[in-house]
Amino acid sequence: MTARTLAPLVLVLLAGTAAAQPARPIPYPVMPPPQFERAVEEGTRTRTGEPGPNYWQNRADYDLSATLDPATATLSGSGTIRYTNESPNALPFLVLKLRQNVHKEGVPRNRYVEVTGGVTLSNFTVDGQPVEEVTEGMPEPGQYRIDGTVLTLALPDTLATGEAVTLAMDWRFRVPPSEGAFRQGTDGEVFYIGYWYPQMAVYDDVYGWHTDQYLGLGEHYMGYGDYDVEITAPEGFLVWATGTLENPEDVLSPQTRTRLDRAYATDEVVHVVTADERAAGTSTADGPSGTLTWRFAAEDVRDFAFAASDRYVWDATHAAVDQDGDGDDEAVLINAFYRPEQAAWARSAEFGRFAIEHLSALLDLPYPYPHMTAVEGLIGGGMEYPMMTLIGGARNDQSLFGVTYHEIGHMWFPMIVGSNEKAYTWMDEGLTSYNTNVGAGAFFDGSAANRPEVDAWARNRQSHYFLAGTGYAVEPMRHNDLYPLGGGTPQVDPVQNASRGVASYSTPAVLLRAIEGLYGRDRFLAAYRAYADRWAFRHPYPWDLMNTFEDVLGDDLDWLWTPTLFETWTVDHAVAAVEETPQGVRVTVRDEGLAPMPAPVAVTYADGRTETQTVTPDTWLGGAREATLTFPPGGAAAVTIDPDDFTMDVDRTDNVWTAPTGEGGVNSSN
Secondary structure, eight states: OOOOTTSOSOSEEOOSOTTTSOOEEOOOOOOOOHHHHHHHHTTSSOTTSSOOTTOOOOEEEEEEEEEEETTTTEEEEEEEEEEEOOSSSOEEEEEEEOGGGGGSTTOOOSSOOOOOOOOEEEEEEETTEEOEEOSSSOOOTTEEEEETTEEEEEEEEEEOTTOEEEEEEEEEEEOOBGGGTSSSEEOSSEEEEOSOSOEEOOEETTTEEOOOOOOSSSOOOOOOEEEEEEEEEETTOEEEESSEESOHHHHBOHHHHHHHHHHHHOSSOEEEEOGGGOSBTTTBOOOTTSEEEEEEEEEEESOOOEEEESSOEEEEEEEEEOSSSSSOOEEEEEEEEEOTTOGGGGGHHHHHHHHHHHHHHHTTOOOOSSEEEEEEOSSSSEEEETTEEEEOSOOOHHHHHHHHHHHHHTIIIIIISOOOTTTOTHHHHHHHHHHHHHHHHHHHSSTTOOOGGGOTTSGGGOTHHHHTTSSOOOOTTSOGGGSSSOTTSOOSOHHHHTHHHIIIIIHHHHHHHHHHHHHOHHHHHHHHHHHHHHTTTSOOOHHHHHHHHHHHHTSOOHHHHIIIIISOOOBOEEEEEEEEETTEEEEEEEEOSSSOOOEEEEEEETTSOEEEEEEOHHHHHTTOSEEEEEEOSSOEEEEEESTTOOSOBSOGGGSEEEOOTTTTTTTOBO
16 A cells, blocks of 8 residues: 555645535555565565565365264364475464364353363374373473463474474364354254364464464454365265265265266256155165265365255256366356255255356356355354355245355355455455345346345445444454454344444445446456455455555555545535536535545436536545536436445435426526
């Protein structure tokens, strides 16, 4: 970011005399923190938004096994983590996340969870050497300490640049009941297992180790790696997971494999397992000891989750995506696992196919993974994991489409573009909400709709407008764990409790739509796609996104970022006066808000002609509260500010002027 000449480091610029116009605030320049500036100086980031020539990421690769016992709702796991230090710094200690410990008694939380005991670790070794747990003080080399959901390991030997270390351990936990799990768990029929293994924390080029606790509300920041995973579950249980199923012949019946193969070859939705086929020997293979072990492998993913149930039916189809960029589409398997009582889920696979194909085209970034799977149950909304999403709640077609598209949208943000959704939630939820609105418009446009109730951009469907200007809005750049109240806490004030969702989802979505309106769809998409391409399988910060947009669009946009992302300033334009003069139609626009958004103005004449002009941001950045535009002469019938409704104006009741009957617009004002 560069300081603009029109916006020096002051908050208030007086325009005219105090008696003539009130002073208005001028947005301060976006000022990245010193840690980000240092990364720019060290060449890992740039001021144009591209990764720098010295950009690096550490890597963790996992070899894991899990045994699920549905009767006792317990999971027993073991595995190894190979951690490679690609940073320029020697690492004397490592940090791991034990997210299941959010269910441990005494652990800090900011939402209700069921206390189930958390994770029990055993047989912890580093390169084959046992390490010892300590409960107080800083661990010494060869020791580790668990504090809530964070494990700090002091390595026996410092890990030098370019070296790798292998951690091995066993663990066990009780799968939490869905009523107190909110993103995973079990309801006794369905098991959706997330955050189930010790995972390396992210060590990046800006802040180093990210050691913040998982409190429940805020989500996660995760690194990339390869996973080889074995999952043992009872025969008859359908199991699906992140990655490719490596041994279908061992776990699926011949009938199921044949139908699954057909899903790759037909555009129809194939019923791979129906309601009356949910049994070992019919849906799955028979297990010699009553269990089956499913093997999955995944490359370059940031997490691994799996689902298991003997109550699911299974639908499948495929999406056509040019994953290799050679002009030929590859078949991406689309799965839907659900209980047959959920009637709307009969269209889940259809919705999943559309979302994968549409998002691949919208972002010009093909979906890179072998499958996309939607799983029904447990939660009230949706939750994303690589190649997997968990969706619950009663749904009709429109509702199921919306949440399916949104959760699949997260495969790009933050699964491919690996932002820190815990600290900067808007970077994944806001961008995904924008994409979801575009996707809903594309899917329901045509014979299925053109109905107002599916207009995703309608103001009654964008919660930004419910809080903007009320005093309850919170800036999107706030850390996810620091919003007022929080999900799952008592609704002391429902309006205030909505601030996190508004700031993280709706406000950044309407901001992106405003940029699209200002620059046109083609230029907007060029910037948006450049950001996605530059930071695919990397870790962007907000300033990387802002710098990329400014680089591609060619403009300094601090005047836009500051009021909307760092503050809660609002846009509020009004038609102050309309006057016919010999020189033309003079329209005075008054800016009654704080955010200096351009004001597009359309004059419609009595003969049906329309003329448009725009009050630019520089007018407001100069301190003005009013601006006058002169349009060609003629009988003005109507004047409209922001006719396409993209500027985020919070009060459109004063955006339209119409000529009084019989006056033709002469000397009229309001």
